[in-house]
Amino acid sequence: MTYIIITILILITIFLLIRLSIIDKKLKEIVNYTTELLNGNYTHRIIKKEKGNFAILIENLNTLAEKLEARRLDWEEKDILLDILFEGIKEGLVITKKDGEIIKFNNRIKEIFPMTPFQPKRTIQELFINKSFIEFSTSKPELGRIESLELDIPEMGKFFFISRFYVEKNQLIFYLFNDITDSKNLKRIKSEFITNLSHEIRTPLTAIKGYLEAIEEPDINKEDRKKFLKIVRENIERLTNIVSDLLLLSDIERQERKLKTEKIDLNGLAREVILLFRKTAENKGIQLEFSPSKIPEYYGDGFLLQQLLINLMSNAVRFTEKGRVEVSINFENGRFYIMVSDTGIGIPSDEIPRIFERFYTVDKSRSKTQGGTGLGLSIVKHIVQLHQGEIKVESKLREGSKFTVILPAIQSKSLHQ
């Protein structure tokens, strides 16, 4: 009897041991599975071959893994979208904690501040040393309001419009850096232009008014009257020149790529323009020289190229008292070289970069008395740009100047693109 009981107990124990080892094996499998889940591997699954509670547990774990995988894909997609948004905007974007510590930024911000060693864990105040910015970024952020600051950083030669927005839910501050240097410069150029223009127009108008009043005096003698009338006429001419140069300049600027291109014989064009200056040159005792060379026809805007040559020739003749003015046109390696040189007063080397600016004249009084408007070379520069060319200046004081316009031999079609 005892033997039977012992045998039954042994059998039960063996059965239980086998059962326990099976359970242990299953538990190990489940532990491995949950470890995989913890490590972020949500694609792993246990094939169900169980019944009862184990089957429920495995099914629940499989569903959990499926849900986690779906959420991961969702997050990945959101991350990609966020990255696209981050890098797609033209503004520099920085996200900081409430205390200013940087936690994320886009590549644009690194372009804006190339000298700043940009890293997370630094504070936004370390971007650049600027009192207003430090005050702005350390002030308590206002809830539900976009705060902004316009900043001039002369060391960088830049203007920024900086805005920030506080998100209370996750205690983050979003900073947007908008580089507005170009639009600020444009505004400055516009206002400088208007100031210059007003000045350029007011001067001849004041002269006209003053001399007309003098002419109206009852006791004015005939000789003075003649002299004053001449001055009035000269000033009216000056105003007319300014207005027509301005109209041409704005026409060229607006016209942009809508050039009226045609086949042009540049030699013929130069001959026509030289004729316009023959008399003035003769009166001044200056020689005008032009020896045509064998060049192909050029595609360009005939009217504008004529203006270009007139402006360069007019300067050469005006700023030369003795010697000669020479025009030459050559063709080399697919480029036309139009050269106008003179033996005149020359241009100081530090003034050369400025002579293409509107209304810029080296010697104001001299240019004006000789009918200059200060717009001639701005017009030339625009015409050259419209023809996709470049202009070079060489000059020596009291020895003379040489202006070379280089135009690529392009087909009419490409000038319109």
Ligand code: ADP
């Ligand atoms: P302006 O109507 O005064 O000639 P431009 O724009 O044509 O205006 O030229 C700007 C300035 O550049 C002139 O006022 C002059 O000081 C200088 N300049 C241009 N061409 C010459 C030249 N050939 N020789 C000397 N100075 C020149």
